Amino acid sequence: DAGVIQSPRHEVTEMGQEVTLRCKPISGHNSLFWYRQTMMRGLELLIYFNNNVPIDDSGMPEDRFSAKMPNASFSTLKIQPSEPRDSAVYFCASSRQERETQYFGPGTRLLVL
Amino acid sequence: KQEVTQIPAALSVPEGENLVLNCSFTDSAIYNLQWFRQDPGKGLTSLLLIQSSQREQTSGRLNASLDKSSGRSTLYIAASQPGDSATYLCAVSPSLGAGGTSYGKLTFGQGTILTVHP
Numbered sequence: 001d002a003g004v005i006q007s008p009r010h011e012v013t014e015m016g017q018e019v020t021l022r023c024k025p026i027s028g029h030n031s032l033f034w035y036r037q038t039m040m041r042g043l044e045l046l047i048y049f050n051n052n053v054p055i056d057d058s059g060m061p062e063d064r065f066s067a068k069m070p071n072a073s074f075s076t077l078k079i080q081p082s083e084p085r086d087s088a089v090y091f092c093a094s095s096r097q098e099r100e101t102q103y104f105g106p107g108t109r110l111l112v113l
Numbered sequence: 114k115q116e117v118t119q120i121p122a123a124l125s126v127p128e129g130e131n132l133v134l135n136c137s138f139t140d141s142a143i144y145n146l147q148w149f150r151q152d153p154g155k156g157l158t159s160l161l162l163i164q165s166s167q168r169e170q171t172s173g174r175l176n177a178s179l180d181k182s183s184g185r186s187t188l189y190i191a192a193s194q195p196g197d198s199a200t201y202l203c204a205v206s207p208s209l210g211a212g213g214t215s216y217g218k219l220t221f222g223q224g225t226i227l228t229v230h231p
Contacts, residue, residue, distance in 0.1 A: 004156075031217050043157075043202065043221040056215040091156055098217030099144055099206055104156035 002026075004105035006092050012111045018080040021108045024073055025094030033102060034067055034077050035091040043091075049075065050098055061086075082112045115140045117205060119222035126193055126229055134188040134225045136203035141184050143205045144216065148177050148188050151200045151224070160201075161188070165208065193229045200224040 005024040013019055025032045033048040036059075047057040049069045060067070064083070069075040079086055089109050093102040116139045126132055136146070145164050149157040161170045161177040163186070169178040176189040186203060204219040 033217065033219075042223045045218055045220075048215075048217055050217065056218055058215075093157075095217070101147065101159045101162050102157075102219065103159065104149075106156045 004092055004094055004103055006090075006105035006108050008108060009106065010109045010111075012113065013082055014113050015083055016081045017112075018078065019082045019086075019110060019112075021077040021090050021092075021110070023075045023077070023092030023105060025075070025092070026103055027073070029094035029096050029103075030072075031095045031098045031100075031102075032069060032075050033093040033095075034075070035093065035104075036088045037091060037107075038088045046077070046090075048098075055098075082110075084112045086110065087112050115143075115205060115207065115220045117203060117220050117222035119201075119203060119225050121225060122223065123226040124228070126227075128193060128195060128229055128231050130193050130229075131189070131191050132193055132227070134190070134201050134227070136186040136188070136222055138184045138186075138205050138220075140207075141181050142208045143181060144208045146177075146179055146186050146203060146205050147219070148175075148186075149202045149204065151202060153199075157202065190227075193227075195229050195231055197229050198227055200226050 007022045034046040037043045046059045047067045052069045067077045089107045091107045093104045095102045120135045147162045148160045163179045174191040202224040204221040
């Protein structure tokens with residue numbers, strides 16, 4: 001299996017621009033998670049989906065952040081407009097079921113100037 | 114609100130030593146606890162998952178224990194090797210009812226940075 005696939009791996013953008021991060025979960029996994037990792041705050045859950053339905057979005061910082069999962073094999077996390085404080089590594093993870101082992105992608109390193 | 118703390122924040126040991134990493138959590142109403150490894154610039158890799166009803170899990174040189182009532186877990190690494198150098202994170206998921214319907218939500222500790230030198 002190819003594992004969780006994320007794109008792009010690196011993104012540099014200017015403040016105010018729209019950023020779209022993409023994730024392809026492991027085939028057959030029903031749950032998908034978006035995390036953000038920073039030195040100051042560590043690893044935080046932003047949102048997760050179960051069977052393509054958002055279950056918990058309490059970690060989404062504000063209205064500038066949105067996530068979608070149109071089908072079982074694809075999810076996006078969008079930031080519009082981006083701000084320098086959004087600079088972080090964003091991870092996508094998937095699991096067979098909600099409570100089972102989560103498998104992480106390599107992450108997208110985002111820098112907002 | 115669940116809080117997870119890992120001690121020590123960093124640890125440096127010579128190759129061959131046995132070592133223990135600690136994880137504590139404030140709310141004992143957990144469903145399971147997971148230990149992950151993160152190499153620099155990479156994603157997380159799951160090492161061990163312990164269900165709340167279990168006391169320990171073993172995989173090769175790794176042994177993780179869980180004392181749910183006291184809110185503690187330890188990760189024991191035997192005969193450490195330079196390849197074990199990484200950041201180790203623990204994370205807990207809420208039990209039924211404790212996390213509302215957010216059963217899959219993991220709360221992570223800040224991690225322990227382990228360096229094993231030859």
